[in-house]
Amino acid sequence: MKNILFRTVAAVLVSGQCSAFAQDLAAGEKLYQGSCRACHGPSAQGMASFPKLSGKPAELLVERLQTYREGEKVGPNSALMIPHATKLTDEDIENIAAYITTSFP
Amino acid sequence: MLERSLISKTLPYAAALAGSLAFAVPAVALAANTTSLQHSVVLEGLQAPWDMAFLPDGTMFFTEKCHGLSVLLPSGEVNKLLGMGGAEGYATTADDLVCEGQAGMNGVAVDPDFEENRRIYVYSTSSMSEPRTNRVLRLEVNEDLSDVSNRTDIVDDIPYKVAESDHPFGGPGAHNGGRIRFNPGDGFLYVTTGDNHNSEIPQSPTIMGSKVLRIDTDGNAAPDNAPPEGFDQRTYTYGHRNVQGIAFHPQTNTPIIVEHGPWHSDEITVLVNGGNGGWDPRPNMAGREDCPDDYCGYSPNQMEGMNRYERAAFMPMTDLQTYPDAMKPIWDNNGWSQGSGSAEFLTGEQWGDWDGAMVVGVMGIGFGGTPIGQRIDVVQLNEEGTEVVDVTEMTLPMEAGRFRSVVQGPDGSLYTAVDEGMIHKLTPSAQ
Numbered sequence: 314m315k316n317i318l319f320r321t322v323a324a325v326l327v328s329g330q331c332s333a334f335a336q337d338l339a340a341g342e343k344l345y346q347g348s349c350r351a352c353h354g355p356s357a358q359g360m361a362s363f364p365k366l367s368g369k370p371a372e373l374l375v376e377r378l379q380t381y382r383e384g385e386k387v388g389p390n391s392a393l394m395i396p397h398a399t400k401l402t403d404e405d406i407e408n409i410a411a412y413i414t415t416s417f418p
Numbered sequence: 419m420l421e422r423s424l425i426s427k428t429l430p431y432a433a434a435l436a437g438s439l440a441f442a443v444p445a446v447a448l449a450a451n452t453t454s455l456q457h458s459v460v461l462e463g464l465q466a467p468w469d470m471a472f473l474p475d476g477t478m479f480f481t482e483k484c485h486g487l488s489v490l491l492p493s494g495e496v497n498k499l500l501g502m503g504g505a506e507g508y509a510t511t512a513d514d515l516v517c518e519g520q521a522g523m524n525g526v527a528v529d530p531d532f533e534e535n536r537r538i539y540v541y542s543t544s545s546m547s548e549p550r551t552n553r554v555l556r557l558e559v560n561e562d563l564s565d566v567s568n569r570t571d572i573v574d575d576i577p578y579k580v581a582e583s584d585h586p587f588g589g590p591g592a593h594n595g596g597r598i599r600f601n602p603g604d605g606f607l608y609v610t611t612g613d614n615h616n617s618e619i620p621q622s623p624t625i626m627g628s629k630v631l632r633i634d635t636d637g638n639a640a641p642d643n644a645p646p647e648g649f650d651q652r653t654y655t656y657g658h659r660n661v662q663g664i665a666f667h668p669q670t671n672t673p674i675i676v677e678h679g680p681w682h683s684d685e686i687t688v689l690v691n692g693g694n695g696g697w698d699p700r701p702n703m704a705g706r707e708d709c710p711d712d713y714c715g716y717s718p719n720q721m722e723g724m725n726r727y728e729r730a731a732f733m734p735m736t737d738l739q740t741y742p743d744a745m746k747p748i749w750d751n752n753g754w755s756q757g758s759g760s761a762e763f764l765t766g767e768q769w770g771d772w773d774g775a776m777v778v779g780v781m782g783i784g785f786g787g788t789p790i791g792q793r794i795d796v797v798q799l800n801e802e803g804t805e806v807v808d809v810t811e812m813t814l815p816m817e818a819g820r821f822r823s824v825v826q827g828p829d830g831s832l833y834t835a836v837d838e839g840m841i842h843k844l845t846p847s848a849q
Contacts, residue, residue, distance in 0.1 A: 351783040351790050360820055360837035361466065361781075362519040362589055389519070389582050389589030392721045393785055 337404075341412030344405055348397050357417040363390065367417035374410040382406075457815040460833065460841040461490060467835035469597065470825045471528045471538065477563065478827070479538055480841065483522035486515065487540055489563050499566045500557065502542070509565035514546040519589040521552070521578055524596025529635060530605055536560070537635065539607065541596045543578055544571075552576035554598060554609055556635065572637030573652075577627040579614035584710040586681075586720060588615060593660040595627070597760070603671025606632045606640045608654065610661035610675065617700040617713045620657050623649040628697065630655045630664065630675065630689060644692035657695035657744065659715070659735065663761035667803035668774055674803070676778050679755035680715045681786065682726035683735040685747035686758075686778070686797065688804055696736035696744030704740050706732070723786020726753045749797060749806045756782025756791030762824040764796075764832065768846045772796055777812070779821030779834060792818040794834065816842060 345357075352363035359365030366374065380387055381398035401409070461467070466483035473479075478490040479499075486501040486508055501508025502515035502523060515523060521543040529537035536558045544553045554573040557566040579592045593612035600607055609631040613619045620628035623646070632640040632654035639651035649656065654673075663676030673689040680699075687695065699715035701708050709717045718724075718732050730753065736744050751758060760779035764772050775798045782791030798808040819836030827833050831845040 351792065354838055355817070356838075358839065362587065362591070363783075389587065389592075392586040392588070393783075396722060396786065 336411030337408050338412050338415060340405070341408030341410070342416070344401075344409050345412050349409065352393070357413050366413050369413070371410040371414045374413060375406050378406045378409065454847050455812075455815045456845045456847050458843045458845075459816075460843050461496070462840045464835075464839045464841065466522070466837055467822065467839065467841055468523065469525045469823045470833055470835060470841065471526045472825070472827050473528060473532065474828050476828055478833070478841075479526050479528065480835070481523045481526050481540060483524065484517035486511075486523055487526065487538075487557075487566070489559075491563060497564050499559070499564075500540070503545075510567070512569070514544045515542045516545050516550065517543065517591070519579075519591030519594075520587075521591030521594040521596075524552075524594070525598035525610075527598045527600055527607065530600055530602070538566075539572075539598055539635075541576075541598050541609065543591065543594070544574075546571075547574065549580045550578045552578050552594060552596070552611070554607075554633075554637070572635065573609065573626070573631065573633065575626055576609070576611050577614050577616070577619060577625055579616070583615050583713065585615050585713060585716055593627075595661055597662050597664050599664050599666070601632075601666050601671055601673060603666060604632075604640070606634060608632055608664055608673055610664050611658075612660035612662075613658070613697070613699070613715070615711070615713050615715065617698075617709075617715070620659070620695070620697045620699065623653075623656075626650060626652070628656060628658045628660075628695075629653050630658065630661060630673070642691065646692065654691060655689050655693045655695060655745070657693075657697050657741070659695070659697045659699075662759035663778065665761040665763050665776060667799070668763045668765050669801075670803050672803055674761065674776065676758045676761040677735075678757055678759060679735050679751065680729075680733060681720075681723075681755050681788070682730045682753055683747075684751035684755050684758035684780075685735055686749040686761075686776075686806070687736075687745050687747045690745055693745040694741050694743065696734070696738060696741045698737055698740060699733060704737060723788065726755070726788075748799075748804065749809070751780075751791075754782070754788055754791065756780050756788060757820070758795075760821065760823045762826055762832070764826060766830045768830050770846065772798075772846075775799070777824050777832065779824045781820035781822065781837065783820075792820055794821055794824065812844075815844070 353366050354360045357366040378398050381394040465485045468481045468483050470480045476492045485505045488498045498508040501511040503513040523542040525541040527539045540555050553571045556570045556572050558568040595611035597610045611627045611629050613628040619625050631652045645653035660678045661675050677685045706714050758780050775796050778795040780791045780793050784790035794812040796810040819838045823835040825833050831843050835841045
């Protein structure tokens with residue numbers, strides 16, 4: 314419990330913003346491992362034609378996922394991203410962004 | 419070095435196979451295998467390692483897609499030989515060599531007469547022509563393996579996808595092919611190319627995409643190439659989608675390719691001189707109407723997943739109705755498309771039951787209901803190398819990845835490059 318609390322607080326601090334959700338890094342990690350890792354890599358370093366996510370600000374990651382969720386195209390891999398993003402809630406998006414920015418700054 | 423061993427196991431593919439192959443592929447029998455593997459990381463922290471080629475003493479040339487060509491010496495030292503535009507620390511830099519999307523510096527091969535001529539070959543995208551093309555560069559390596567010189571572009575007209583299009587993976591550089599291998603049987607260099615999301619290319623007699631070229635070390639067509647009349651004589655086979663894997667059967671030296679499928683049906687195909695791969699994604703033919711940006715390769719319903727057999731019926735990977743004489747694949751990955759992109763034959767008694775089997779690197783990301791497929795398949799063929807008799811997923815003694823390249827080294831081990839930035843070594847060991 315202590316660890317979870319620490320990680321959540323850390324995520325909020327790293328993301329540098331006060332959002333409607335207290336980010337859950339464990340939930341973000343689960344989503345990342347299940348939906349993002351196969352293309353973006355185990356360290357979010359990017360692979361092949363799939364872009365690097367490490368080092369990207371949380372705001373950009375959230376904004377981009379929200380855009381894909383709306384079905385809007387951003388770049389040539391939109392067809393891959395839109396179906397993934399469509400399934401995500403606002404909380405999911407915050408959690409994924411928090412996990413990436415915390416684990417792969 | 420990370421080392422551990424694990425017993426590999428055979429997975430029950432036979433049942434899935436029986437009801438799933440689109441072509442008349444014989445039923446598969448399970449084969450027992452108890453090969454164990456030791457693992458070590460040869461190199462890590464690489465930028466998209468794409469291919470490797472060895473000298474007999476274990477010296478390993480390797481490419482990184484956006485950086486260039488390097489060599490790992492038996493001492494463990496790495497020399498950076500030929501850098502692409504913007505790359506740093508290389509003995510020689512060629513500013514015309516560029517990367518974008520799937521394109522960049524791809525395949526590498528060592529000349530069969532390397533000991534005499536010091537020649538190696540790389541496949542790379544270049545901005546020397548307008549529009550950009552893919553080229554096969556012949557280079558000479560100096561005695562201490564610290565630099566290259568005498569660049570000669572023996573092929574300069576393999577097409578490159580310049581602009582984004584309305585397709586999945588539709589960015590520039592898509593479907594770029596890129597594997598180059600010498601056939602030990604005939605001594606010629608085989609070059610695999612892709613369709614660039616351009617529907618006119620696969621069946622084109624003159625555009626060198628969607629082909630397997632067979633050439634000599636000056637880039638001339640092999641004299642025995644037998645493409646249809648009117649074709650560029652460098653063509654060994656045509657009508658492919660995006661070939662990134664090629665290997666030669668250890669007994670017959672017959673070229674066998676591995677090809678990415680279009681949301682369905684990765685294929686392994688035994689090549690026939692002059693043969694047609696049967697890929698033709700043009701709109702307004704074979705029952706299709708208009709398609710996005712004149713390319714039906716992902717149709718119908720190209721932005722979402724759908725039943726792979728319905729998709730295959732609409733846009734076959736090998737269209738035997740339109741091209742009855744096309745080369746039939748001997749394996750279709752159970753109808754899935756998971757990025758099968760490299761091939762090698764395992765040889766030597768150290769591989770036990772796998773001696774003579776083909777290995778295929780798979781890079782599947784999982785999309786639209788397709789299972790993630792990041793693995794190495796061991797594909798056992800019949801004695802003639804004309805049919806698949808067993809497919810085993812190699813149980814990996816390390817974390818799975820996007821297996822971009824599989825190459826057997828002179829030590830008999832299997833080396834594999836993963837997009838995650840590593841080159842692994844897998845060595846069979848006695849139990």
